Amino acid sequence: MAASISTSFFSPYAFARPKTGSPNKPFKRKTLQKPDPKPKFKTQTSRYKSPPDPIILSGSEATTYTRLPPKEDFPVPSLIPSSEVKLSDSAVAKIDNEIEDLNSEEEEYDEQNGDLGLNYGKFEIFEGTSELEYEGTGVSGFMGGASVTMHDKDGNSGFISEKFEVFEGNSDLEYEEDDDDFQEDEEEEEEASGFMDGRRVNMHEEDGTYKGIVKEHGVSAKLYVVGDDDGPMFGFDDGESVNFSANEGDYVEGENEMKEKGVPAVMRCFDRAKIYAKAGDGGNGVVAFRREKYVPLGGPSGGDGGRGGNVFVEVDGSMNSLLPFRNRVHFRAGRGSHGQGRMQDGAKGEDVVFKVAPGTVIREAGKEEVLLELLYPGQRALLLPGGRGGRGNASFKSGANKVPRIAENGEIGPEMWLDLELKLVADVGIVGAPNAGKSTLLSVISAAQPSIANYPFTTLLPNLGVVSFDYDTTMVVADLPGLLEGAHRGFGLGHEFLRHTERCSALALLTAAGSQFGNLLTKGFSKRILSTNEIKNSIEIAKVTKIQSPRFGKFCGYDLAMVNQIHVVDGSGPQPELEFDAVRLELELFDPELAEKPYIVAYNKMDLPEAYEKWLSFKEMLQARGFETFCMSAVKREGTHEVICAAHELLRKRRGEKKDSEGPKDLENLNHVAEMVHKQRSASINEFEIFHDSDSNTWHVVGSGLQRFVQMTNWRYVDSERRFQHVLEASGVNKSLINLGIKEGDTVVVGEMEMVWYNSANSTGPSSVNNVSAASVKWAQWK
Numbered sequence: 001m002a003a004s005i006s007t008s009f010f011s012p013y014a015f016a017r018p019k020t021g022s023p024n025k026p027f028k029r030k031t032l033q034k035p036d037p038k039p040k041f042k043t044q045t046s047r048y049k050s051p052p053d054p055i056i057l058s059g060s061e062a063t064t065y066t067r068l069p070p071k072e073d074f075p076v077p078s079l080i081p082s083s084e085v086k087l088s089d090s091a092v093a094k095i096d097n098e099i100e101d102l103n104s105e106e107e108e109y110d111e112q113n114g115d116l117g118l119n120y121g122k123f124e125i126f127e128g129t130s131e132l133e134y135e136g137t138g139v140s141g142f143m144g145g146a147s148v149t150m151h152d153k154d155g156n157s158g159f160i161s162e163k164f165e166v167f168e169g170n171s172d173l174e175y176e177e178d179d180d181d182f183q184e185d186e187e188e189e190e191e192a193s194g195f196m197d198g199r200r201v202n203m204h205e206e207d208g209t210y211k212g213i214v215k216e217h218g219v220s221a222k223l224y225v226v227g228d229d230d231g232p233m234f235g236f237d238d239g240e241s242v243n244f245s246a247n248e249g250d251y252v253e254g255e256n257e258m259k260e261k262g263v264p265a266v267m268r269c270f271d272r273a274k275i276y277a278k279a280g281d282g283g284n285g286v287v288a289f290r291r292e293k294y295v296p297l298g299g300p301s302g303g304d305g306g307r308g309g310n311v312f313v314e315v316d317g318s319m320n321s322l323l324p325f326r327n328r329v330h331f332r333a334g335r336g337s338h339g340q341g342r343m344q345d346g347a348k349g350e351d352v353v354f355k356v357a358p359g360t361v362i363r364e365a366g367k368e369e370v371l372l373e374l375l376y377p378g379q380r381a382l383l384l385p386g387g388r389g390g391r392g393n394a395s396f397k398s399g400a401n402k403v404p405r406i407a408e409n410g411e412i413g414p415e416m417w418l419d420l421e422l423k424l425v426a427d428v429g430i431v432g433a434p435n436a437g438k439s440t441l442l443s444v445i446s447a448a449q450p451s452i453a454n455y456p457f458t459t460l461l462p463n464l465g466v467v468s469f470d471y472d473t474t475m476v477v478a479d480l481p482g483l484l485e486g487a488h489r490g491f492g493l494g495h496e497f498l499r500h501t502e503r504c505s506a507l508a509l510l511t512a513a514g515s516q517f518g519n520l521l522t523k524g525f526s527k528r529i530l531s532t533n534e535i536k537n538s539i540e541i542a543k544v545t546k547i548q549s550p551r552f553g554k555f556c557g558y559d560l561a562m563v564n565q566i567h568v569v570d571g572s573g574p575q576p577e578l579e580f581d582a583v584r585l586e587l588e589l590f591d592p593e594l595a596e597k598p599y600i601v602a603y604n605k606m607d608l609p610e611a612y613e614k615w616l617s618f619k620e621m622l623q624a625r626g627f628e629t630f631c632m633s634a635v636k637r638e639g640t641h642e643v644i645c646a647a648h649e650l651l652r653k654r655r656g657e658k659k660d661s662e663g664p665k666d667l668e669n670l671n672h673v674a675e676m677v678h679k680q681r682s683a684s685i686n687e688f689e690i691f692h693d694s695d696s697n698t699w700h701v702v703g704s705g706l707q708r709f710v711q712m713t714n715w716r717y718v719d720s721e722r723r724f725q726h727v728l729e730a731s732g733v734n735k736s737l738i739n740l741g742i743k744e745g746d747t748v749v750v751g752e753m754e755m756v757w758y759n760s761a762n763s764t765g766p767s768s769v770n771n772v773s774a775a776s777v778k779w780a781q782w783k
């Protein structure tokens with residue numbers, strides 16, 4: 001109450017008015033220097049992140065790829081020169097040698113022809129592979145089997161003929177224009193073209209901005225470029241900064257970082273996304289009075305506003321990538337309805353739920369701290385709670401004030417930019433003996449490019465690939481290191497290894513054990529098969545290691561339950577049946593549960609006569625044991641489709657079973673983020689800090705409780721101002737300001753309100769609030 005304020009000699013008045021309340025005075029925005037009293041959850045940091053690790057040729061890094069399903073008519077170079085293939089000189093192995101030859105040849109060529117040449121580094125950026133052949137003289141060569149026209153030194157003639165499919169034969173990037181048009185455009189309007197991520201884009205001028213269209217996976221994205229011809233140019237593609245330069249090879253950095261060149265957006269967005277979530281604002285309360293015949297003095301009847309909608313995040317077991325977030329970035333819950341007369345409260349705002357794949361980690365954008373780690377299908381977390389509805393005047397009725405003319409605004413819902421990262425969990429693991437053709441299979445069914453070579457242990461770390469059946473149906477397949485002797489490859493990799501395998505559960509388990517085998521082997525068991533006991537010991541050690549790393553253990557536990565297997569058997573081996581049994585035994589010894597997971601058997605290398613001959617007996621043997629077996633030639637891409645269809649069927653069944661049997665039971669309470677947000681926002685009004693800006697004589701009162709109070713105060717109502725004065729007094733703000741030496745005429749800023757300090761002693765008296773305000777208040781302004 002105003003009277004209580006008068007007890008102090010320096011009785012302060014801080015007055016506030018909304019900007020609309022001052023029709024006569026011009027609205028002025030005041031620049032405040034410090035501090036920044038921004039609400040905690042409005043953090044907006046750069047949308048750019050450090051670039052992903054470059055893709056390298058060696059198979060020693062865990063890599064993730066995705067692409068559309070292989071098409072029969074896809075223009076891939078024939079790798080098999082004749083019907084019979086000797087592994088030692090198989091075409092796939094040959095490519096490695098050819099790359100080496102190419103490198104040396106290329107250097108020679110550059111030396112001889114100073115001004116024409118092949119820019120090897122340039123090709124490397126396209127997904128890091130180098131199936132690149134050089135034809136010799138002239139200005140053309142071959143890459144991935146497609147003709148490539150070389151550039152001259154200026155970089156302005158020539159381009160890769162055909163479409164972007166030339167890059168490893170699997171990218172669907174293509175230009176809008178065809179080549180001929182492109183050449184013409186280039187001559188007529190040289191400044192109207194440039195390079196984005198190494199690709200030339202034709203631009204046209206429109207309203208002073210250069211615009212162009214880049215087509216990717218059949219979807220065209222508009223590219224806007226600003227800048228001048230001399231300086232670097234920056235482009236924006238779907239609002240995202242892209243590297244764009246006038247000259248090929250120039251590198252233009254984005255705001256904070258550079259993008260990985262040549263990687264289609266689909267791949268970049270596969271396991272990362274940045275989204276915006278905002279909970280709904282609360283509805284406003286209203287001031288209303290009951291007016292009814294025969295009911296004199298009906299009393300206040302303004303209802304409360306409805307609560308804003310919440311933002312939930314839910315794990316969807318059928319998702320295995322974050323690609324859907326390419327289409328939708330903003331998730332806003334509905335706002336609560338306003339209250340109405342006759343004590344009618346507003347309706348609650350609509351909730352919004354965004355779904356993520358199992359294994360998704362959520363962080364506040366730009367921060368390291370993990371907010372949520374969502375592993376299990378069905379898990380649901382309240383991420384942002386909706387804003388509280390404002391109270392209507394019926395709620396302010398009290399013995400002292402039976403006719404309250406006050407109602408609150410609804411609380412603004414919290415908002416947050418979130419970084420999502422998917423720590424991928426494989427749906428299917430390809431297991432088998434070393435050299436069985438596991439990596440070859442993965443390379444054929446997905447866009448993954450694992451190292452393939454005709455010797456055991458080529459694969460040291462898991463490779464992941466996404467197999468797409470259509471745009472909606474995909475599964476993640478992991479190519480695992482060879483199982484039998486692959487164990488001893490773990491030696492020396494230690495925890496580096498674990499870091500990489502974090503994303504691939506099944507593998508993680510197997511290889512963790514492997515590294516222990518490796519340690520044993522180095523202790524003198526080298527080059528001989530371990531005894532069962534030794535293997536069991538190793539497994540125990542491995543399990544302990546696994547448990548020591550909580551996250552690792554968590555993923556392992558989860559993945560183990562999820563992973564199905566494609567067991568690839570090398571048909572060309574001396575005894576495929578024995579090889580098959582040995583791998584099963586290994587799995588069983590490692591973890592009986594793992595061995596019991598559903599699997600299909602794929603008998604590989606059917607193109608080789610020795611495999612073909614043994615196929616029938618192998619099939620009969622497995623049929624007798626009740627297994628369905630497929631035969632295929634991974635290299636020739638024959639029979640692989642049936643294998644992945646069967647694997648997918650297995651997965652589908654399993655997902656169905658899991659849904660029925662497990663469901664989201666015993667799920668831990670994941671609402672801690674919402675609780676944290678709520679706690680921060682509803683801090684007590686007594687918790688505040690005061691900062692003084694002596695240049696402008698401004699006092700900033702910063703405290704989330706007070707700021708929230710200001711935001712929810714509806715200044716249209718007379719009583720609001722009195723209540724606000726009371727809060728300033730009760731919270732101790734006035735006292736603190738006096739102690740700090742505030743002087744008459746100084747500015748006080750609380751939340752969105754700006755007021756002038758007034759000493760009541762100089763005024764007509766504290767009780768006449770209205771008079772004082774008329775005489776002294778500088779109208780409050782919204783910042």
Ligand SMILES: Nc1nc2c(ncn2[C@@H]2O[C@H](COP(=O)(O)OP(=O)(O)OP(=O)(O)O)[C@@H](O)[C@H]2O)c(=O)[nH]1
Pocket residue numbers: 085087090092093432433434435436437438439440441451452453454455456457458459460480481482483486604605606607608632633634635636
């Ligand atoms: N003829 C023939 N050769 C194949 C076939 N599939 C794979 N190969 C060859 O077998 C060799 C081994 O293939 P990879 O895919 O590296 O085998 P892997 O199982 O991944 O081997 P590790 O990673 O060492 O365990 C390579 O030389 C392949 O070219 C096939 O269907 N037919």
Ligand SMILES: [Mg+2]
Pocket residue numbers: 438439440450451452458459479480481482
């Ligand atoms: Mg391999």
